[in-house]
Amino acid sequence: MPTERSEIAERNLRVLEALLFASSEPLSASQMATYLGEGANVTALLMTLQQRYAPRGVNLVRRADKWAFRTAEDLGFLLRREEQETxxxxxxxxxxxxxxxxxxxxxxxxxxxxxxxxxxxxxxxxxxxxxxxxxxxxxxxxxxxxxxxxxxxxxxxxxxxxxxxxxxxxxxxxxxxxxxxxxxxxxxxxxxxxxxxxxxxxxxxxxxxxxxxxxxxxx
The missing domain is CATH 1.10.10.10 (Winged helix-like DNA-binding domain superfamily/Winged helix DNA-binding domain)
Known part of the structure; x- marks a missing residue:
């Protein structure tokens, strides 16, 4: 059975996931930490979320000290039409x-x-x-x-x-x-x-x- 610690970690992961999907700009760990429980290791949680999304169509990527969901590199051709219009x-x-x-x-x-x-x-x-x-x-x-x-x-x-x-x-x-x-x-x-x-x-x-x-x- 899941322990209380693992349940808290899963809830924090869901919160991070929601924040990142809802944001139009990359977010820093400190910006997201305020939405998590006291003592949460935001960096470790982000690394876990990054691993979970690694094989998916969107990946969690780091940009300087901020994080964001972006289209997986091997699916970038799907956005080629939009890029050509720029x-x-x-x-x-x-x-x-x-x-x-x-x-x-x-x-x-x-x-x-x-x-x-x-x-x-x-x-x-x-x-x-x-x-x-x-x-x-x-x-x-x-x-x-x-x-x-x-x-x-x-x-x-x-x-x-x-x-x-x-x-x-x-x-x-x-x-x-x-x-x-x-x-x-x-x-x-x-x-x-x-x-x-x-x-x-x-x-x-x-x-x-x-x-x-x-x-x-x-x-």
């Missing part, structure tokens, strides 16, 4: 997104150094509107330029658990998204996905205006 990113946006992902925290000047062409406000705004890029802070250098980094939404959209799952730079260069002439500071993965680095200051209240950005380049 407007593809321009080459400028793809290059900019790639550089930010591998070089974050990156300033616009650093992005331009890698691309070899001016990167205007429109390209970065597009990536921010998609929820893949965010302003992180301001670099402690003359002019205090804004630094950019990727979001949890970026990881979720591209099926990555962390930045460590990004393809290697050689593979990225082979795809034609980046020039073979890369600065030596390019590295992967970088550990600054959330907190500010020592050379970054918090954003100013008026940073969302983006008034100091140049006009978009034409490509």
């Amino acid at each position: 407007r593809p990113l321009s080459r400028a946006a793809l290059e900019t997104l790639s550089i930010i992902a591998y070089h974050q925290p990156a300033t616009r000047a650093e992005i331009e150094e890698v691309r070899g062409v001016a990167t205007g406000k429109g390209t970065i705004d597009l990536l921010m509107e998609a929820g893949w890029v965010r302003m992180r802070g301001r670099r402690r250098t003359p002019g205090r330029p804004v630094t950019y980094g990727t979001t949890d939404g970026f990881l979720d959209h591209f099926g990555l658990e962390s930045l460590g799952d990004l393809p290697g730079l050689d593979e990225l260069k082979g795809s034609g998204l980046l020039s073979n002439r890369l600065p030596p500071s390019m590295q992967i993965p970088l550990p600054f996905e959330g907190a500010l680095r020592d050379d970054e200051d918090p954003l100013d209240p008026d940073d969302l205006d983006g008034a100091d950005e140049p006009e978009e380049e034409h490509e």
